[in-house]
Amino acid sequence: MAKLPVPFEQLTREFGPHLAYEPPGGWSGRGEPEKLVKTHCCFCGQGCGIQLKVRDNRVIGFEPWEEFPFNRGKLCPKGVKRYLQNNHPDRLLDPMKRVEGVGFVPITWDEAFETTAREIRRIQAEHGPNSVAVLSGVSLSNEKSYLMGKFARLGVKTAELDYNGRLCMVSAGAGNKKAFGVDRAAGAWTDIPLADVIMCAGTNVAECAPITTDYIWRSRDRGGKLIMIDPRVTPLARTCDLHLPVRPGTDSALFVAMLRILVEENLVDREFVENYTSGWADTEAAAMETSLVDAARITGVNLEDIVRAARMWGEAKSSFLLHARGIEQHTKGTENVLSCINLVLATGRIGRPGCGYGTITGQGNGQGGREHGHKCDQLPGNRDIENPEHRAYIAGVWGCDESEIPRKGHPAPVIMEMIHSGEIKALISICFNPLVSLPDSNFTREALSRLEHYTAIDFFLSETAQHADIVMAGSLHEEEEGTVTSGEARVNRIRAAVTPPGRAKCDTDIVLELGRRFGQGKYFDHFKTPEDIFNELRVASRFSTVSYYGMTYERLEKEHGIFWPCPDIGHPGHPSPVRRPQVPHRGREGALQSGAIPAKCGRTRRGVSNYPHHRPGGFSVSKRDSDKAHRRARRPMSRAVRGDPSGFGSGVRNQRQGLGSCGEPARIGNAPGESGDHDSPGYGLHPLSLGGKKIGQPPYDPRVRSDQRDAGVQKSHRPDPSSRSRRSRADYRRVSAKSRLPRENGRKIQELS
Numbered sequence: 001m002a003k004l005p006v007p008f009e010q011l012t013r014e015f016g017p018h019l020a021y022e023p024p025g026g027w028s029g030r031g032e033p034e035k036l037v038k039t040h041c042c043f044c045g046q047g048c049g050i051q052l053k054v055r056d057n058r059v060i061g062f063e064p065w066e067e068f069p070f071n072r073g074k075l076c077p078k079g080v081k082r083y084l085q086n087n088h089p090d091r092l093l094d095p096m097k098r099v100e101g102v103g104f105v106p107i108t109w110d111e112a113f114e115t116t117a118r119e120i121r122r123i124q125a126e127h128g129p130n131s132v133a134v135l136s137g138v139s140l141s142n143e144k145s146y147l148m149g150k151f152a153r154l155g156v157k158t159a160e161l162d163y164n165g166r167l168c169m170v171s172a173g174a175g176n177k178k179a180f181g182v183d184r185a186a187g188a189w190t191d192i193p194l195a196d197v198i199m200c201a202g203t204n205v206a207e208c209a210p211i212t213t214d215y216i217w218r219s220r221d222r223g224g225k226l227i228m229i230d231p232r233v234t235p236l237a238r239t240c241d242l243h244l245p246v247r248p249g250t251d252s253a254l255f256v257a258m259l260r261i262l263v264e265e266n267l268v269d270r271e272f273v274e275n276y277t278s279g280w281a282d283t284e285a286a287a288m289e290t291s292l293v294d295a296a297r298i299t300g301v302n303l304e305d306i307v308r309a310a311r312m313w314g315e316a317k318s319s320f321l322l323h324a325r326g327i328e329q330h331t332k333g334t335e336n337v338l339s340c341i342n343l344v345l346a347t348g349r350i351g352r353p354g355c356g357y358g359t360i361t362g363q364g365n366g367q368g369g370r371e372h373g374h375k376c377d378q379l380p381g382n383r384d385i386e387n388p389e390h391r392a393y394i395a396g397v398w399g400c401d402e403s404e405i406p407r408k409g410h411p412a413p414v415i416m417e418m419i420h421s422g423e424i425k426a427l428i429s430i431c432f433n434p435l436v437s438l439p440d441s442n443f444t445r446e447a448l449s450r451l452e453h454y455t456a457i458d459f460f461l462s463e464t465a466q467h468a469d470i471v472m473a474g475s476l477h478e479e480e481e482g483t484v485t486s487g488e489a490r491v492n493r494i495r496a497a498v499t500p501p502g503r504a505k506c507d508t509d510i511v512l513e514l515g516r517r518f519g520q521g522k523y524f525d526h527f528k529t530p531e532d533i534f535n536e537l538r539v540a541s542r543f544s545t546v547s548y549y550g551m552t553y554e555r556l557e558k559e560h561g562i563f564w565p566c567p568d569i570g571h572p573g574h575p576s577p578v579r580r581p582q583v584p585h586r587g588r589e590g591a592l593q594s595g596a597i598p599a600k601c602g603r604t605r606r607g608v609s610n611y612p613h614h615r616p617g618g619f620s621v622s623k624r625d626s627d628k629a630h631r632r633a634r635r636p637m638s639r640a641v642r643g644d645p646s647g648f649g650s651g652v653r654n655q656r657q658g659l660g661s662c663g664e665p666a667r668i669g670n671a672p673g674e675s676g677d678h679d680s681p682g683y684g685l686h687p688l689s690l691g692g693k694k695i696g697q698p699p700y701d702p703r704v705r706s707d708q709r710d711a712g713v714q715k716s717h718r719p720d721p722s723s724r725s726r727r728s729r730a731d732y733r734r735v736s737a738k739s740r741l742p743r744e745n746g747r748k749i750q751e752l753s
């Protein structure tokens with residue numbers, strides 16, 4: 001019965017999001033801290049070091065941690081407010097159950113565990129083990145990610161497990177694995193300041209990964225050039241050397257055209273591609289079939305600028321490529337990623353100082369969270385769940401029979417479809433807010449309301465958790481020991497600064513107890529601390545491409561993090577996994593493990609022509625992810641950040657005038673300066689935290705089932721009724737008929753108006 005027990009407004013009054021509050025003791029009377037705890041910011045995948053000030057078991061502030069090498073004490077506007085979560089008035093302090101007409105009422109932990117175990121087992125007895133799904137999140141630590149994979153497969157015994165990275169950078173991961181055989185940045189951030197040219201594709205670095213901006217500026221200070229590829233004039237695009245305002249969804253056409261120019265102008269590093277790559281001839285042939293005039297027409301970028309970009313990139317001595325969700329969250333996200341990696345391979349700018357490639361990780365453990373086995377097709381160590389050798393190895397680590405490990409399950413969006421269709425009848429979720437994160441909030445809401453049982457583990461009552469039958473009050477990063485892995489694949493140690501407030505429990509303890517209540521204590525009883533889980537994770541990742549085996553908590557603290565792979569005790573770790581010529585290559589001895597994959601010139605499904613306005617989904621300087629946590633710190637944060645006064649990102653003026661989103665007529669960014677500091681005509685940012693409503697079927701990358709956000713065509717558009725496209729007119733009628741705002745969105749807009 002996963003329906004709201006009382007109206008949404010009542011739940012919001014009681015559980016938030018409440019926007020403003022003061023830290024314990026007020027802004028000025030907090031007193032001296034009893035201790036400073038060195039840990040890491042969890043608000044994005046940069047993993048900045050921070051010292052938390054602790055007094056009376058409460059986090060009361062922070063100090064910079066200047067010795068930590070990645071950020072040297074610097075923090076962004078999100079980071080300086082992250083400590084406010086620990087004492088936030090919306091924090092869940094008790095386990096609760098849903099009571100129709102009353103809301104959520106506190107219960108004992110025993111009742112919460114017993115109800116969950118009883119309902120899950122009842123449903124599985126009636127409908128089979130896979131009638132229960134587990135949804136997990138990549139803001140969890142590595143230990144929790146690993147534990148969730150083991151818990152779902154051996155505790156719940158379901159194949160239907162997936163994670164919210166599916167809605168984030170899974171296309172980047174797939175592209176990395178295809179091109180390099182490993183899923184991580186192929187270079188450390190310390191190479192960025194040494195690069196002569198930096199190209200950023202689909203990434204609003206200054207707002208979404210502000211500390212990386214510093215690395216880029218260090219390159220520019222010594223004369224480095226910056227190419228920005230983005231439909232919007234983002235803050236870095238305002239001052240870059242060359243801005244390519246590519247139409248949403250046409251990125252690969254741009255990259256393939258650039259590759260053709262590199263070939264034609266003899267800017268390809270022949271020695272490199274012949275000795276260190278495979279598949280180059282096919283890639284080059286595909287590029288040469290591409291018409292540059294067509295590419296310019298498709299992308300909307302002047303041909304002269306495409307040529308300038310290719311020459312700037314091709315003639316440089318060193319270069320670094322960064323990309324993010326702007327090219328990844330598309331129906332052809334994997335192909336976009338591969339086509340821009342091809343530019344790196346064409347010029348041999350990898351595996352040497354000042355050269356490299358990286359994808360800017362989003363969520364707090366976006367990198368580590370996709371390595372340890374809570375993806376539907378993955379076992380720990382980024383192993384393949386269908387590979388017999390991989391299954392046998394993990395069965396050995398887990399002490400189970402190989403046949404006990406379920407086979408491959410379904411990606412999160414498909415799991416939601418299976419819930420909607422009634423195939424899946426129960427859900428356990430942790431740190432995943434699909435009602436906001438998935439592309440179609442109405443569909444997800446309907447699906448959740450059809451569940452027979454839903455248990456949510458979370459620290460705030462998210463929009464999704466409002467539909468739960470049982471809510472288990474969980475923990476924050478600073479309330480548990482563990483590790484996270486940053487976007488450059490540096491494994492960092494996070495420290496427990498305080499214990500969870502009230503009767504809230506550590507997530508790890510909750511999941512371990514659930515494992516016992518499901519009668520599978522033999523697989524979980526040996527975990528007494530998160531370090532025990534980490535030690536098993538190390539063994540589980542051993543002999544894989546993602547080996548953590550040589551790392552210990554002690555080493556991670558002493559060495560300020562270690563880059564994986566770290567295959568042996570005493571191994572220093574690899575800041576770059578592809579330093580040539582040491583890394584073996586598939587096929588050629590002594591060469592890099594890198595394969596060029598031909599990419600086609602084309603555009604994302606549901607391209608641009610039928611929609612006069614585009615609102616690519618994304619994050620702003622004060623918001624990211626489903627924003628369950630950040631939005632609760634919005635007001636104090638927003639005061640500090642000029643240019644994002646409401647947290648809505650660009651397009652704010654029209655939103656506040658009530659012109660609306662989600663199908664209502666909207667006037668967004670039609671003239672420069674009309675709707676925010678960094679708009680481009682016809683484009684505005686749609687913060688992903690607003691949720692969305694579909695126009696037509698939600699589109700996905702067929703390779704990885706990641707959704708299409710950053711083409712910005714499935715949300716918040718006013719389709720042109722005069723369009724000749726039949727599909728467009730049908731979409732327009734459908735949208736017009738349901739043009740009221742979803743409740744959550746309307747609520748947020750009212751609160752801010």
Ligand code: SF4
Nearest residue numbers: 041043044048076079
């Ligand atoms: S850049 Fe990311 S990790 Fe660093 S302070 Fe900002 S939100 Fe935190």
